[in-house]
Amino acid sequence: MxxxxxxxxxxxxxxxxxxxxxxxxxxxxxxxxxxxxxxxxxxxxxxxxxxxxxxxxxxxxxxxxxxxxxxxxxxxxxxxxxxxxxxxxxxxxxxxxxxxxxxxxxxxxxxxxxxxxxxxxxxxxxxxxxxxxxxxxxxxxxxxxxxxxxxxxxxxxxxxxxxxxxxxxxxxxxxxNLDTQLVAYNLLPEKFTMMELQKLYEIVLGEPFRRNNFQRKMLSFNRLERLEKFYDGSANKAPYLYRFKDGLEAFPD
Amino acid sequence: MxxxxxxxxxxxxxxxxxxxxxxxxxxxxxxxxxxxxxxxxxxxxxxxxxxxxxxxxxxxxxxxxxxxxxxxxxxxxxxxxxxxxxxxxxxxxxxxxxxxxxxxxxxxxxxxxxxxxxxxxxxxxxxxxxxxxxxxxxxxxxxxxxxxxxxxxxxxxxxxxxxxxxxxxxxxxxxxNLDTQLVAYNLLPEKFTMMELQKLYEIVLGEPFRRNNFQRKMLSFNRLERLEKFYDGSANKAPYLYRFKDGLEAFPD
Known part of the structure; x- marks a missing residue:
């Protein structure tokens, strides 16, 4: 303060x-x-x-x-x-x-x-x-x-x-309106993993999701575009990167 | 006119x-x-x-x-x-x-x-x-x-x-906002079949849906409550009736 x-x-x-x-x-x-x-x-x-x-x-x-x-x-x-x-x-x-x-x-x-x-x-x-x-x-x-x-x-x-x-x-x-540009523009990087998106959803909605259910739900909105895999050099399985599709802007006045 | x-x-x-x-x-x-x-x-x-x-x-x-x-x-x-x-x-x-x-x-x-x-x-x-x-x-x-x-x-x-x-x-x-009260209140009866809901969506959205996909998508929103089956006396398989769950009202001013 x-x-x-x-x-x-x-x-x-x-x-x-x-x-x-x-x-x-x-x-x-x-x-x-x-x-x-x-x-x-x-x-x-x-x-x-x-x-x-x-x-x-x-x-x-x-x-x-x-x-x-x-x-x-x-x-x-x-x-x-x-x-x-x-x-x-x-x-x-x-x-x-x-x-x-x-x-x-x-x-x-x-x-x-x-x-x-x-x-x-x-x-x-x-x-x-x-x-x-x-x-x-x-x-x-x-x-x-x-x-x-x-x-x-x-x-x-x-x-x-x-x-x-x-x-x-x-x-x-x-x-x-979590699945629109509102979130994408200010908070997530242009490309993000499904886990990053899920973390954001869980905090804003105040409830946890099961990983598979969350992914299925997100993809069913047909608003995400799947990109290349994200290799961070670790031994873990590399996750896909996603970005929001165009055309979901807020109403202009 | x-x-x-x-x-x-x-x-x-x-x-x-x-x-x-x-x-x-x-x-x-x-x-x-x-x-x-x-x-x-x-x-x-x-x-x-x-x-x-x-x-x-x-x-x-x-x-x-x-x-x-x-x-x-x-x-x-x-x-x-x-x-x-x-x-x-x-x-x-x-x-x-x-x-x-x-x-x-x-x-x-x-x-x-x-x-x-x-x-x-x-x-x-x-x-x-x-x-x-x-x-x-x-x-x-x-x-x-x-x-x-x-x-x-x-x-x-x-x-x-x-x-x-x-x-x-x-x-x-x-x-x-098709999946909110807006539609339910003015247009659909209190209880409706998935096919009635699908018809409405197809006309408002201007595109056809495949029946199974539509049903899966609608249920994934977690906004429909499944009720009893609807028997119309015909030889066809009786479809379930649904209604919208509460709590989806528009913003009050």
Missing amino acids: SVIDDSKNRQSLQGLIDTDGYIPQLSVDCTIFGFHKEKLRVLLLKYHDLDLWSIPGGFVFHDEDLREAAARVLYERTHLNDLFLDQFHTFGRKERTQNNVHQILLKNRGIEVPKDHWIFQRFISVAYCSLIDYTISETFPDALNESIAWFDVNELPSMAFDHERMIRHGLTHLRR | SVIDDSKNRQSLQGLIDTDGYIPQLSVDCTIFGFHKEKLRVLLLKYHDLDLWSIPGGFVFHDEDLREAAARVLYERTHLNDLFLDQFHTFGRKERTQNNVHQILLKNRGIEVPKDHWIFQRFISVAYCSLIDYTISETFPDALNESIAWFDVNELPSMAFDHERMIRHGLTHLRR
Whole structure:
């Protein structure tokens, strides 16, 4: 967990209400899952002054694609760059932003905003997810937040808005779409063995597989291409290498 | 194709610009696929005065869940009710609504709207899809449109906005998610035979399967529960009945 200097904070909060350039009542949020060895984690930011954590999110400029906004917001808040972001759901229940964190943050800092400003109204949020190796990703918190940390997906702290639901749904999406580009792009090398793929599946799905069953199931999806054998110089039987076939990209916006 | 009286049209267009109750720059659109015998079709509406078709869509009230808005809009535009609507993607490219149909419709009718009204700005649209048996669904067009019709998904007419892309992505979503509730809920009876399931897959996916391969693949998903045999009184070997296991519902918003 890293902590930064608080001095830029007021300026950034003021930025929250310079909102002319944004589409009203719309936000993007990024559920970033981190995978390494036996752990599946999610990246969270902690607000100043509040005992609440959130996933990295922000607003959408009028002249910006939705997907561009997600990438920009993620970079601004965490310094993560160049991720494969997969849009998985848009959250639009009318009561989802009732615990309006922005309102509390602004009030605590003595910043006045007209009560009818759209920042106090309900928000629709478009959620993206990604799965990365968290040991090779450097992150830092932005001025709105005092800390950033990876949490075990089964041990989340108190979350703002409906961000706990977002994480739960993001995880469901991840589990349903393991056999697509989402995983291949960020985590596995271009060519991988069936055992490497199986390890990844077991950790994300949280259950073990029998080796033969797993291989049969993977091949039945018809999404893997078998390549040459992988010789590592050991006495063991050399396994085949595989790669994902083309044509399984996420939807463009 | 049914055609209705044009007299309500001006009133309804005026309704387009009484927009205080709506969330600005946000719409919902419904991609309704129809399935019957050997055909896969999509439900389209044709605008008055324009040689353009669109999928049923509309705006979201401030005090309305996103999903409620989709169901309401679909009902208002087509009279379809009580469908299982599966949210599949939010379309947010900045140029997606450049051919602003509303602007043309209003101009043709001589209705004046301030140029800076949000109805002329870009829109983000949350898209839902459903798959129904089109022979048992009665539909009618609303006042904004002169006709409503089912089109072969491979032979679409000229479409407004990015609705052709929406249909293409909706179809991809449908094909990827055939083994979920989406299909079970609207189309298949609660209990069905493997042959009934196979027919459905073949038409939606547009390719034939070998019977044994299909059955093995379906069972490998671990989403079907085998029930009793189905005796229809014929001399043929009685097939088993199946049903979908629970727990495969779409994401709630």
